Amino acid sequence: MKVYTFPFGPLGANMYVVQIEDNYVLIDPSVSPDKIIATNKFEDDFLSKISAILITHAHFDHVLYVDKWADTIKVPVYIAKEDAPLLREPENNCSSHMMSDTSFFVEPTFLDDTLSFGDTSVKIIRTPGHSPGSVCYLFENEKVMFSGDMLFAGAVGRVDLPMGDAHIMLESIELLKSIDDEVLVYPGHGYYTKMGIEKKNNPFF
Numbered sequence: 001m002k003v004y005t006f007p008f009g010p011l012g013a014n015m016y017v018v019q020i021e022d023n024y025v026l027i028d029p030s031v032s033p034d035k036i037i038a039t040n041k042f043e044d045d046f047l048s049k050i051s052a053i054l055i056t057h058a059h060f061d062h063v064l065y066v067d068k069w070a071d072t073i074k075v076p077v078y079i080a081k082e083d084a085p086l087l088r089e090p091e092n093n094c095s096s097h098m099m100s101d102t103s104f105f106v107e108p109t110f111l112d113d114t115l116s117f118g119d120t121s122v123k124i125i126r127t128p129g130h131s132p133g134s135v136c137y138l139f140e141n142e143k144v145m146f147s148g149d150m151l152f153a154g155a156v157g158r159v160d161l162p163m164g165d166a167h168i169m170l171e172s173i174e175l176l177k178s179i180d181d182e183v184l185v186y187p188g189h190g191y192y193t194k195m196g197i198e199k200k201n202n203p204f205f
Helices: 033-038 066-072 084-088 166-176 195-201
Strands: 002-006 015-020 023-027 050-054 077-079 114-117 120-126 135-139 144-148 184-187
Touching: 033 066, 050 066, 050 114, 066 077, 184 195
Parallel strands: 023 050, 050 077, 144 184
Antiparallel strands: 002 015, 015 023, 114 120, 120 135, 135 144
C-alpha cells in the first residue's frame, strides 16, 4: 500500500490517494480531479482504477470537490449516515462560516463496520465529537489509519463548530487509546504521526 498526500485543499485540508495493488481509493476529496492529474504522479488510466471515495466527515473543506469527483468517476462515495445530511447544510458543513454557502449533492453510500478492497480490509472506527458522523479508516494489516479531524499530531479536532460535542469527543479519544501504538496516523490537516506518540505526548490523551 502507498499513500499520496495532497494538502492543497481549503484550510490546508489533506486529500489522500491510497494505492492498493493496482487500484486506488480516495480519502476526503478536497482537491479537484484536474489538479490531482496535473501532478503527474499517476498513470494515464488512473481515473479508471479508482474503486471508491471515502469521507471522514462532511465539513466543506474535506469534501469541496466530492461532486466533481462523483461526476468524473462512477464509484461509491462512503460516509457515515450521521454526517450525510451535513453535505446539503451550509450551516452545519461550516461553509457558511468560512466562505460562501455551499451544498453538495452527491448520493452517498452509508458506511457499515468494514470495507474491503481486494484482500485489503478497512475497519470503520466511529469517532463522533468533531461532527456527529466523524470516522477513522483503519487499514489494520497495513497499520495505517486516516483520522480526518478527529486526531492530529499533538491535538484533536475542534468541538466548537456546529454539531460538535466536547463530551462525545472525550469518549472518542478513549476509544482511540485501544489502537496499536505502531499504527501510522494520517490526519485531515498537517503531518502524519504515530499512535504511540500521540498516546504519550498528545495533551488531549
